[in-house]
Amino acid sequence: MKNILYNTGYFIKExxxxxxxxLLSNILSFLSIGLIFFILAMMISGWWVSSHIVLAIQEExxxxxxxxxxxDAAGADRLAEEIGNIEGVHEARLVSKExxxxxxxxxxxxxxxxxxxxxxxxxxxxIEAKIQIEDISLILEKLDLIEGIEHVRDNREVLxxxxxxxxxxxxxxxxxxxxxxxxxxxIISHIIRMGIxxxxxxxxxxxxxxxxxxxxxxxxxxxxxxxxxxxxxxxSALAAYALKYLYTQAAGPIAFIxxxxxxxxxxxxxxxxxxxxxxxxxxxxxxxxxxxxx
Amino acid sequence: MIEAKGVCLEYPDxxxxxxxxxxxxxxxxxxxxxxxxxxxxxxxxxLFMGAEYPTAGSLRVLGQHISKxxxxxxxxxxxxxxxxxxxxxxxKGRTALENVMLGMRFLDIPSGCIRENAGNALKxxxxxxxxxxxxxxxxxGECQRVAIARAVSRxxxxxxxxxxxxxxxxxxALNILELLKSFRDDNxxxxxxxxxxxxxxxxxxxxxxxxxxxxxxxxxxxxxx
Numbered sequence: 001m002k003n004i005l006y007n008t009g010y011f012i013k014e015x016x017x018x019x020x021x022x023l024l025s026n027i028l029s030f031l032s033i034g035l036i037f038f039i040l041a042m043m044i045s046g047w048w049v050s051s052h053i054v055l056a057i058q059e060e061x062x063x064x065x066x067x068x069x070x071x072d073a074a075g076a077d078r079l080a081e082e083i084g085n086i087e088g089v090h091e092a093r094l095v096s097k098e099x100x101x102x103x104x105x106x107x108x109x110x111x112x113x114x115x116x117x118x119x120x121x122x123x124x125x126x127i128e129a130k131i132q133i134e135d136i137s138l139i140l141e142k143l144d145l146i147e148g149i150e151h152v153r154d155n156r157e158v159l160x161x162x163x164x165x166x167x168x169x170x171x172x173x174x175x176x177x178x179x180x181x182x183x184x185x186x187i188i189s190h191i192i193r194m195g196i197x198x199x200x201x202x203x204x205x206x207x208x209x210x211x212x213x214x215x216x217x218x219x220x221x222x223x224x225x226x227x228x229x230x231x232x233x234x235x236s237a238l239a240a241y242a243l244k245y246l247y248t249q250a251a252g253p254i255a256f257i258x259x260x261x262x263x264x265x266x267x268x269x270x271x272x273x274x275x276x277x278x279x280x281x282x283x284x285x286x287x288x289x290x291x292x293x294x
Numbered sequence: 295m296i297e298a299k300g301v302c303l304e305y306p307d308x309x310x311x312x313x314x315x316x317x318x319x320x321x322x323x324x325x326x327x328x329x330x331x332x333x334x335x336x337x338x339x340x341l342f343m344g345a346e347y348p349t350a351g352s353l354r355v356l357g358q359h360i361s362k363x364x365x366x367x368x369x370x371x372x373x374x375x376x377x378x379x380x381x382x383x384x385x386k387g388r389t390a391l392e393n394v395m396l397g398m399r400f401l402d403i404p405s406g407c408i409r410e411n412a413g414n415a416l417k418x419x420x421x422x423x424x425x426x427x428x429x430x431x432x433x434x435g436e437c438q439r440v441a442i443a444r445a446v447s448r449x450x451x452x453x454x455x456x457x458x459x460x461x462x463x464x465x466x467a468l469n470i471l472e473l474l475k476s477f478r479d480d481n482x483x484x485x486x487x488x489x490x491x492x493x494x495x496x497x498x499x500x501x502x503x504x505x506x507x508x509x510x511x512x513x514x515x516x517x518x519x
Contacts, residue, residue, distance in 0.1 A: 006405040010396075017387065205383040206396075208343060209448075210372030215400045 007215075014219035015226065018195045026227065029191050033184055033231025033277070034238070040180045041239035041273050047173045048268075049259060050166040056258040057155075057162060061133040063140075064153040065092075066126045071148055079148055080127045086142050088135025095128050097121050181280055184231075188224045188284025189291060195220055196292040217289050224285035225278065232277025236270040243269075295319045295452055295483045296342060300351035303337055303508075311337040313508040315351070319483050319501075321451070324475060326494050327487040328513075329505035335487040336380065338505065339456050342485065343375060344368035356452060373401055376445030378455035378474075382437045384429040390416060390440045391425040397444040415447035416440070419473060435466045442470070446477050453477060453484045459493060467493055 019026045067079055076094055084092035095103075100123035105112040131139055136156055143152055196203065206216050247262045296319040303312040312334050319325055327335050340346040342355050344364075353360040358371040384393050394412035403411065416425050419439040429437060438458060445453055455474055459467035467490055475497075478484050488494065494502070502513040 007399050010399060201383065202385050205379075205385070206400075208345060208372060208377060208379075208383070209397055209400075210369045210375075211400045212369065 011219050011222060015222040018199065018219055018223050019226075021198045022191070022194050025191060025194060026223075029187050030227050030230050030234070033187060033228055034234035036180050036183055037232050037235030037273055037277060038238045038242075040176055040276070041235050041269055042242065043169070043173050043176045044272065045239065045243060045265065045269060047166075047169045048265060050162070050169050052260040053258060054162055054166050057158075058133045060130075061136070061155070062128055062130045063136075063155075064095075064126045064128055065143065066124055066150045066153070068148050068150055069124065075148065076125065076127070079146070082146060083127055083129055083143070086139055088132040088139050090130040090132065092127055092129040095126050097123050097125050100125065177276075180276075181283075184228060184277075184280040185284040185287055188228060188281055189288035191227065192220050192224055192285055192288025193292045195223060196288070220289060221282075221285050224288065225281045228277045228281025228284065229274065232274050235277075236273050239269055239273070240266045295321055295323075295356060297354045298341075298351065299353075301341065301348045301353050302350035303334075303341060303346055304349045310508050312341070312348075312510075315510050317503070317510065319485065321481050321483055322479065323483045324478050324497070324500040325483070325485045325503060326497070326500050327485065327503050327505060328489060328491050328494070330489060333505040334508045334510075335489075335505050336456055337508075338510075339454050339485070339487060342452075342454060343377060344371055373448075374451050376448050376450030376453040378438075378441045378445045378453070378458050380456040380460060382441040384437055384440055384444075386430050387428065389426050389428055390421055390432065390436075390443075393429055393440055394444045394447050397448050401448060403449075411447045411449075412443070415443035418446070418476075419443045434461055435470070438462070438470055439473070442473060451482055453482065455484070455486045457487055457489070459488050459490045464493070 065079075065083060067076060071079070080092045080094050083089060098121070101115070101121045104123065105115065108114070129139075136154060140152060140154070143149055203216055243262055243266050247259065250259060296317060298315045298317040301312060301315040301317075302310070304310050315338065327338060329335055337346065341348060341353060341360060344355070344358075344360055347360060347362050356371055356374050358364070358367050360368070360371075385396060388396070391409075391412055394415055395408050398408045398411060413422075413425065416422060419442055421436060421439050421443065424432060424436060429440060432440065442455070442458070445455070453474065458470050458474060462470060471486070471488075471493060474484060474486060494500065501515055504511045504513045
């Protein structure tokens with residue numbers, strides 16, 4: 001360790017020499033690692049964003065319960081209270097005809113003037129219940145048993161679709177992480193082996209003079225880490241730029257989707273990619289060194 | 295320093311490179327190993343450096359038993375040896391100074407002393423003016439001197455030089471031998487292989503060993519200085 005610290009300048013110079021010996025291969029390895037990590041970064045972003053959306057929807061999960069029109073206000077209040085007592089229901093409150101109308105006005109925005117062509121308020125009052133999404137089946141079963149309820153509208157289908165997409169992205173994410181891990185390890189171990197082959201005479205000389213294996217191998221460790229962490233930095237920069245672009249695009253047409261804050265997403269992504277690149281670089285270097293030991 | 299008892303070396307293809315070697319080298323001794331090409335001179339030096347292992351017999355070099363499975367001990371042993379290789383084994387693309395410094399970088403020599411030691415060693419071999427020249431720009435004789443400087447700068451207790459006079463004319467070869475001998479002192483032993491017997495005949499203070507088809511013949515023990 002002491003020798004490694006004393007010889008920092010020598011190791012940096014050696015690493016530059018090793019890279020120069022196979023310059024084209026090193027440049028191509030750097031670029032391919034950068035692109036592989038960029039694909040991974042985008043996959044992880046998709047994974048995180050979809051998880052965030054699912055979580056947000058789960059937290060906001062609610063059902064609308066429509067009751068018989070001939071039920072009076074006191075009856076509706078009692079019904080809301082009964083629904084509020086069902087296990088898995090966080091809150092149940094009455095939404096009047098007027099509130100339903102005003103909500104629709106907000107949703108329609110400029111198009112809300114179509115409502116003016118209607119003679120009467122066409123909306124019915126209903127009970128809005130915030131629920132624990134995992135308990136939805138049980139809640140629906142219990143609502144079926146309560147008298148006076150005409151029908152229940154839930155967003156289970158939408159939520160299940162999003163959950164399905166999220167699961168698919170998750171599986172794809174695992175596959176891509178595996179692919180990135182294998183390809184990075186193969187690229188780095190191969191480039192290290194090439195460097196060792198080119199320097200074999202120098203390595204043999206150092207061994208004959210009693211140099212420790214750590215001293216001989218350190219410039220190759222630096223080369224591998226430089227390539228993977230350089231690739232990681234390149235992919236992080238590309239991913240940060242791509243996220244900025246995608247968020248700008250999403251701001252207009254799908255503004256209602258609850259995306260996580262871009263800065264937080266980008267900084268977590270950069271940290272993860274740099275950590276992964278350093279870890280996979282280390283694994284690749286040690287594969288390369290151990291396979292070229294003799 | 296070196297104790298060999300009944301040492302044999304047989305290569306995997308069945309070639310018997312060394313047969314029943316008996317040898318003792320003491321501190322301060324200069325040993326010439328002579329003999330034609332293929333007689334076993336280089337194989338003997340490889341054994342001393344732990345680059346090969348005896349297939350029979352017992353060999354101790356600088357207190358270390360030379361046998362398989364002793365990698366870290368062999369590494370330690372090599373750090374105490376100053377090797378001058380037949381083909382120099384200098385690192386291309388580096389200066390003479392960098393090559394000499396490289397031989398010391400992994401030893402327990404304070405970092406501040408490495409450059410100073412390398413400079414002094416190059417001065418001693420007469421290459422003060424060519425310290426910063428790339429080794430590929432040096433002549434054969436100059437490369438030989440850089441290799442010697444690299445070996446001695448490590449402050450070894452044993453210098454092993456394999457054919458240091460090869461491909462040199464008589465004057466240059468004599469100069470190289472004189473240079474190597476100049477590093478001999480009471481604590482340091484020097485082993486030199488050569489087939490230029492005419493250059494060493496007069497050195498009566500050195501031990502002369504002849505190798506012949508893997509057999510070792512003591513030609514002349516060295517006289518006391």
